[in-house]
Amino acid sequence: MKEVKLFLGPQHPGMHGNYSVHMYVDGDIIEKARPTPGFLHRGFEKLMERRHWMGNLALIPRICVPEPDINEFVYAQGIEMLAGIEVPEKAHWIRMLVLEMARVMVHLMSLGFIGGPTGMYTATYWAIAQRDLILDLFEELCGARVYHMYIVPGGVRKDLPEGFTDRVLAMMDELEVKIPEYEELILKHPIIHARTKDNIMLPAEVVWELGVTGIGMRSATGEENDLRKVMPYAKYDQVEFEVPTATYSDALTRLNLKVREMYQCISIIRQVIDKMPSEGPVNVPVSTGNALRWTVPAGMVYSAVESSRGEYGYFIVSDGKEMPYRIAVRGASFPQGLLGIEKYLKGHRIDDASLWMDTMGVCSPEIDR
Amino acid sequence: MNKIINEIKIALEPLKIETPALRQIAVVVKPDAIHNSLAYFRQKGFTQLSIVTCIDWIKESELELVYIVLSWTEGIYIQLRARIDREKPVMVTATDIFPGARYYEREVHEFFGVDFLGNEDAAKPLFLELWDDIPPLRKDFDPQAYSDSKFPMRERGNEFVSEFGGNK
Amino acid sequence: MVLDKKDDRNVWEKIGDYFSANSIWMKWYCTGCGAIEMPPTMTSRFDMERLGMGPMATPRQADVLLITGYLSTKTLRRVIYSYEQMNSPRFIVAFGSCTINGGIYYDSYATIGRLDKYLPVDLYISGCMPRPETIMNGFSGLIEMIKKGEAKGWKHYQENYEWYKKNQLDSLGKIIIEDEFHE
Numbered sequence: 001m002k003e004v005k006l007f008l009g010p011q012h013p014g015m016h017g018n019y020s021v022h023m024y025v026d027g028d029i030i031e032k033a034r035p036t037p038g039f040l041h042r043g044f045e046k047l048m049e050r051r052h053w054m055g056n057l058a059l060i061p062r063i064c065v066p067e068p069d070i071n072e073f074v075y076a077q078g079i080e081m082l083a084g085i086e087v088p089e090k091a092h093w094i095r096m097l098v099l100e101m102a103r104v105m106v107h108l109m110s111l112g113f114i115g116g117p118t119g120m121y122t123a124t125y126w127a128i129a130q131r132d133l134i135l136d137l138f139e140e141l142c143g144a145r146v147y148h149m150y151i152v153p154g155g156v157r158k159d160l161p162e163g164f165t166d167r168v169l170a171m172m173d174e175l176e177v178k179i180p181e182y183e184e185l186i187l188k189h190p191i192i193h194a195r196t197k198d199n200i201m202l203p204a205e206v207v208w209e210l211g212v213t214g215i216g217m218r219s220a221t222g223e224e225n226d227l228r229k230v231m232p233y234a235k236y237d238q239v240e241f242e243v244p245t246a247t248y249s250d251a252l253t254r255l256n257l258k259v260r261e262m263y264q265c266i267s268i269i270r271q272v273i274d275k276m277p278s279e280g281p282v283n284v285p286v287s288t289g290n291a292l293r294w295t296v297p298a299g300m301v302y303s304a305v306e307s308s309r310g311e312y313g314y315f316i317v318s319d320g321k322e323m324p325y326r327i328a329v330r331g332a333s334f335p336q337g338l339l340g341i342e343k344y345l346k347g348h349r350i351d352d353a354s355l356w357m358d359t360m361g362v363c364s365p366e367i368d369r
Numbered sequence: 370m371n372k373i374i375n376e377i378k379i380a381l382e383p384l385k386i387e388t389p390a391l392r393q394i395a396v397v398v399k400p401d402a403i404h405n406s407l408a409y410f411r412q413k414g415f416t417q418l419s420i421v422t423c424i425d426w427i428k429e430s431e432l433e434l435v436y437i438v439l440s441w442t443e444g445i446y447i448q449l450r451a452r453i454d455r456e457k458p459v460m461v462t463a464t465d466i467f468p469g470a471r472y473y474e475r476e477v478h479e480f481f482g483v484d485f486l487g488n489e490d491a492a493k494p495l496f497l498e499l500w501d502d503i504p505p506l507r508k509d510f511d512p513q514a515y516s517d518s519k520f521p522m523r524e525r526g527n528e529f530v531s532e533f534g535g536n537k
Numbered sequence: 538m539v540l541d542k543k544d545d546r547n548v549w550e551k552i553g554d555y556f557s558a559n560s561i562w563m564k565w566y567c568t569g570c571g572a573i574e575m576p577p578t579m580t581s582r583f584d585m586e587r588l589g590m591g592p593m594a595t596p597r598q599a600d601v602l603l604i605t606g607y608l609s610t611k612t613l614r615r616v617i618y619s620y621e622q623m624n625s626p627r628f629i630v631a632f633g634s635c636t637i638n639g640g641i642y643y644d645s646y647a648t649i650g651r652l653d654k655y656l657p658v659d660l661y662i663s664g665c666m667p668r669p670e671t672i673m674n675g676f677s678g679l680i681e682m683i684k685k686g687e688a689k690g691w692k693h694y695q696e697n698y699e700w701y702k703k704n705q706l707d708s709l710g711k712i713i714i715e716d717e718f719h720e
Contacts, residue, residue, distance in 0.1 A: 009615075010566070010612065010615055011564075011565070011566040011596070011615070011619060012594075013592075013594045017567055017572070018566075018567055018568060018572075018612060037450075037495065037496060038496040038497065038498065038609075038611050039609060039612045039615075040569070040570075040609060040612075041496045041497070041609050041611070042607065042609065042642050042645050042646050042647055042648055043505065043512065043642075043645045043646050043647050043648075044648070045480075045506060046505060046506055046510075046512055046645070047512075047642065047644065047645055050512075050644065058641065059641060062570055062641070065570045065573050066573060075436065080559050081389070081390040082389075085431060109576075112576075124576070124580060125580045125581045126581075127578040128576045128577055128582075129577075129581045129582045131577075132577050132582045133578075142579050145574075145668065146573055146574065146666065147666075158700075196428065208416045208417070209468045209469065210468070210469055211417055211418055211419075211467070211468075212471030213417070223441070225441045230441060230444040231392055231444045252473060287376070299389055300389060300395065300435075300448065301389045301390050301393065301448075302437055302446055302448060303390075303417070304446075311419065311439075313419065313420070313437075315420065315422060315435065315437065317424055325424070326424050326425070328422040328435075330419055330420040330437075334473075335469055337669050338472040339468070339469055339471060339472055365570060376653075381645045403583070425663070434615065491555055497647070497666060498611050498614075498714065499709075499710050499711060500709075505646055510646075512644050512645060512646040514643040515646045516643070516644055516646055516648075516650065519707075519708050520648070520650040520651070520708055521641075521650060521651065521654065522638060522639055522643070522650040523638050523651050
């Protein structure tokens, strides 16, 4: 049989971001697939070595574009581990609030972008508009819609505005009414069922081979492997929540897990607002004097967080000077975006490549950096 | 955690072992002991390889490879480090223990120039295209000089103000 | 940047520009990090379709190419390739401060500094990144420019083709890559 070389290229309506998959196809079935990253490469790891520790705060959110708060949190946590800084109590609760709101936004966006691979654009129009109302809350909190620069080493930048928690609770009430509507539109739709049920399954023994974390791992193995439960950071051991799992991992189950995680996020946000102390300092001054001459003690540490796509971490190396010596970024979608596409798409159809990227969670800027 | 540290000391005999943070253990070994150490950790329940990366110590003329593994049952990170030579960096591949290391090693080859024996894909370019200089993440590469020579910037001058008689 | 605002169209071109200004097809290509504000602009909150603009999948039938943010060298080769596949009249709108002077990645070895040495730009929208209201403002400005005949980037590209090509080859080396599959 003759094979045809095909580019599921960087410019394609069904592709997530600027990413490309090169494949050899026979009819409609993929024989070999090769991922091609590098279209969004900016050389972050080199740029971060050339700016001061405080100056990096403006550069860091741009590594993972849909969910920028995890970058700031991981950087701040790493510096606090190296320098031995204690963050005040209210700052921990505010950081949890911001992280969970960001997780809700990213799950809404990835449920909405199911329109690209399957052709059902109503989901996109509804979910992106709903996400925009949460971006309004972020704009009130820190002044910018997308790149917040709010979590800094030592705490958070400023206290919450007056009446902010009431508006967040009102938004959570509205989400609890709207999410069942999205669930009925997306998960019970006959077209989406036909495309995703029993399609692109991930057996449990492949999970440790690929090194996948996040929803892919939890939907195939059935274990609660979530960094918020196994290694709790920032007061996650004082709120009660469940981690949804499954043992049969096809594309429809993974979408279902995203909806159930959104309900857990709403419950965590309600508990955080309930337990947060109403007064107290929100940050600790870290540098005595000039912030541009601030140095961090020497050492090497790895700090990680559970993002919506899996384990996301920075490996920070400091040699006691004013600029970092080396920072290595572990993108959460590295295993499923690179090795998963090479080993796993053989025998599936061309349109399943994009569906794999949407349900497992692939975000192309954090692969390329 | 002390139990695990004692077991590592007996089994691997590392050069140095320390705890940089809560729930993290850093183990420094010789480069030819990396393969056995990774097999030991995999068998002990550390089933996930988080990242393979490299640090360039230019003053001592050495490269340091770092492997970070995680155990979901214990909740502990282990940093496994080894120093290799900077002029001819060579290391045995880890893909027979952790298959997910293939693309990490390809990235370390592209950005630092380390050869991995046994990984036949490692020499193919992944992120950069038609690259014609030294591996970019080494400390003797200057990105600003490269960028100014290839991608010119806008000159600061008065291209449009002169018709209004503004300052030159 | 193309600066002369003389209107030297004939009658048929004026009629054609009036019709094409009211129905603009935008090519669907997210080139950089500014593309995260494109879905909110296109969907139901800040609806772009009431201005007359809609998305189009293929470059052969599109009018406007949006460069949303920075361009790495790998993407620039594909952008040049697909810009030359579009039919004239075709327009380019550049978002963000990375296209003007390199932006926040000014000393990076993989991103370009100045877009209008490689492709002719008709309209710049500033910001990092621009809000959806700013983008809609920019698009209404583009519609006015097309009606008055000021968006002449494509003619400039045809007349000064050697200058643009020399700049592209100096910075990139080669534009069309043969060995993409690495086999």
